[in-house]
Amino acid sequence: MKQLKSNTIIFCSLITTLIFLHSCITKEKKNISQNQIFDQTNNWIVLNKIDAKKEGSTYSWNFNVKHPSEYVLQMVSSGEISEENNSAKVQIDKQEFEESLSKNYVINSNDIVSEFKSKIQFINTGKQNISITTDANFKTVRIIPHYKKPIGSGNYHQEWLSMHNSDEKQKALKRFKEAKLGMFIHWGLYSEIGGIWKGTKINHSPYPGPKVAEWLMYAFKIPREEYKELAKTFNPDKSFAQNVAKLAKDVGMKYMVITSKHHDGFALFDSKSSEFDIADATPYKADIIKELYDACLKEGIDFGVYYSHGNDWMDGADGNYANVKKVNDSLGIYTHPTGKNLWDPSKNTHKEYLHNKAYPQVKELLNLLPELHLIWFDGTGFITEEQAFQFYKLVYDTNPNVVVNRRVGYAFGDYLDAGDNKIPSASEKLEKYWETCGTTNNSWGYKSYDKDWKSPKELLYYFVDILSKGGNYLLNIGPDGKGNVPETSAQNLREMGKWIHQNADAVYGTSRWKTPNEGQEETLLDGTGHRAAKGFERKFTSKDFWFTTKENKVYAISLTNTEGDILIKSLKKGEGDIEQVKLLGNGKILKWNQNKNGLKTTVIGLPKNALGYVIEVTLKNN
Known part of the structure; x- marks a missing residue:
């Protein structure tokens, strides 16, 4: 009996040892696979x-x-x-x-x-x-x-997917999808200059690269110490936070995203990881991000921050350019230097910048703003797959209720963006929910001489087109150095907002209907430069409609104020049994007739200055 017991103990010990060794080997293999340099x-x-x-x-x-x-x-x-x-x-x-x-x-x-x-x-x-x-x-x-669309190894996909599919993240995404319209704010030291450096407009800078105002430091290759001098006079008005939060609410914007740190490395919050911030380096001596966060919560607006994690011209060295170029040269791939400080890089390594500034500042923002809704990363550049994943995981581990955009890197975003001032075609198949970010003129930051403002009708058209395709619109303002929003920009936004408030049922919480639009072919918006070069000349007719849907209702949106008989072809007989037809805004129930040609009704009583109208069609079933 004693011998049997002894043998059992030895056998159990052996099994335990084997299991432990197998676990170690498996863990080691996993670590090796994740730490290998991805080819x-x-x-x-x-x-x-x-x-x-x-x-x-x-x-x-x-x-x-x-x-x-x-x-x-x-x-x-x-x-x-x-x-x-x-x-x-x-x-x-x-x-x-x-x-x-x-x-x-x-x-x-x-x-x-x-x-x-x-x-x-x-x-x-x-x-x-x-x-x-x-x-x-x-x-x-x-x-x-393409270098802007790197494909990863897939090593982190399952861990990312479990975070992305969590209840907290999906609940936050649902709220984001229902919001539809947000305010983007590009604002920082560059706003003082208004797109002009030492008498030269940024459009006439001698170097290649973007000519938008927030790229001032890059466009003129301004040395870091010289650029720092701008902080000594950056002293915005104390009413900034309340003013822009009120403007966002007036327009009907449900969320806001502001540049907490753009590519120039300057932080609009009181950072413990850098003294190049609004509290330490400027006369303002306060945390304007926290002030705006509080103002937005008071107005019922979800708050988000933009954070440039890959580009930092002040402290980000060369943005990892030299290391990437060495590999690319051996493969015969051009290394695009756009966005990298190659004229006066900081002496630290890019990896040191990530660990000493970028990761800590993101965590600071998450702790400073407990009800933060969104982090809008930008400037991925030469961020590695592992580093992009670490940014996403850092956000999730600190606050799983925060939504992260595509530009965190690789495929780790919770949603996609179509690109700056880009709207996808209705025929494109996108694997995630998406957002278009756009400008009210042709620059993001304040450019004093850019007076090419998009009219209320043009802004509304882009928004309605995006709605009909099932996306969000993040529409930018560029305040000046004092925090004042250019008057024409604010007026046009508020005019657009009147339509949005009047037709809110066709906007918030809606999704794409089976037919996005009918009438003329879509006018695709293909980037900031595209609109700046070609302008906007589209004419709208009473035959053009865009559609959204919610529950058992279909909304047909027109961008004309023409009264009289209309025919909505996409709602012809067989496309749904109609229960009621109503004109949104005044709530008037309309007489209608549905046949093989479409839904026919008559629109009257539209204000002369209306940007358009919406027909609400209630179906008998979903």
Whole structure:
């Protein structure tokens, strides 16, 4: 019996030891897999010339796309490219373009890499085909993820997904989706200057890069110590917080996001991690982020902060540029320096900046603002996948109720943004909820000479278009150095707000209907520069409608104030049994007729200065 007991103890000890060793090995393997340097070429598509199907001078390949994203196309040749045979015609996934080949960079001593300017957008995964017609002598074709859309290793995906799907996060996202309209505020030391440095307008700066006012330091390559001098005179009016919170409420904006720290590294809050902030470096000597947070809560507005985590021209060294360039040079990839301080970088490393300033400041904001709703990260640049994940996890671990945007890096955002002043097409399939951020003129920060203000009708059109496609609109103001919102900007926003308050049922809490719009083709907004160059000339007719829906109601939105008979084709017989038709705003019940051509009704009693009207259609079922 004693021997049996002894053997049992030995056996149990052996099993325990084996389990412990297996656990250690598994944990070690996991740590090794997560700590390995991710090879970005794993997501490249490399097609060899010898594997192509050749017909004359046309080469074709079939290949698989693992990750829907934006890609760039490259051709690799041995030796110099002939001037006579230096063009290529490309057809891929319904996209077609022709370009001249040029020597972009050299790899492996004498291999020439030529990169096409046209970008390739893969919407879906699976099989694709590419054909290239060229007389150029090449070795391989490379399809590489665009530098602004890096694809990660997937090592952190499951942990991120569990946080993203948590009850707290999903509840916060639901509130965000229902809000629909927010106020963006770009404001800082650059606001004092108004887009002019030593008599030269930022648009005439001698260096390449964005010409928006908040990029002043970058646009003129201002040395760090010289830029710091701006803080000595930054002394905004004490009424700033109350004024902008009131403006947001007047317009009908349900949330607000302000630049707590932009790329210049200056913080609008009292930071323990840096003295380059409003409390320590300016005459204001107070925390304006906390003041605005309190003002927003008082007005019933959700509060969010913008934080530039990847770019910091004051303390972020070169933004990790040199390290990334070293790897990219060996692969024949151009390293885009935009947004990196290469003229006067701080002496610390970029990693030290993250650990000594960026991570701590994000935590400071989360602790300072316990009811914070959103962190809007920006300037990812050369943030690594692990670092992007750490920012997301830091936010979640401190306050899981805070929503995080896409620009935190890789695929770790809770929602997408379409881009600065960009609205996606109604046909685009997006895997997450989305938001468009836009400006009221052509700059984000205050630019004293930019008087190209978007009219109330233009602003409302962008908003209605975004609503019909199921997104949010984060609309920016750029106060001057004292915190004053340009008068025309404020007036146009308030005029737009009258329509929003009158037709609130068609706005808040709505979602995309099966038909986004009818009438003219959509006018896509494709970036800040696009609108600045082309202006806005769209004319609206009584045949144009945009749709939103909520519960058993469909809202048909018109941007005209034309009275008389209207026909809404998308609500024809068979598209839903109608119970009631009403004009929002005055609540008037309308007579109607539904047939195979559409829903016919008559609109009367519209104010002459109305920006538009909304027809509320109640269906008998959902």
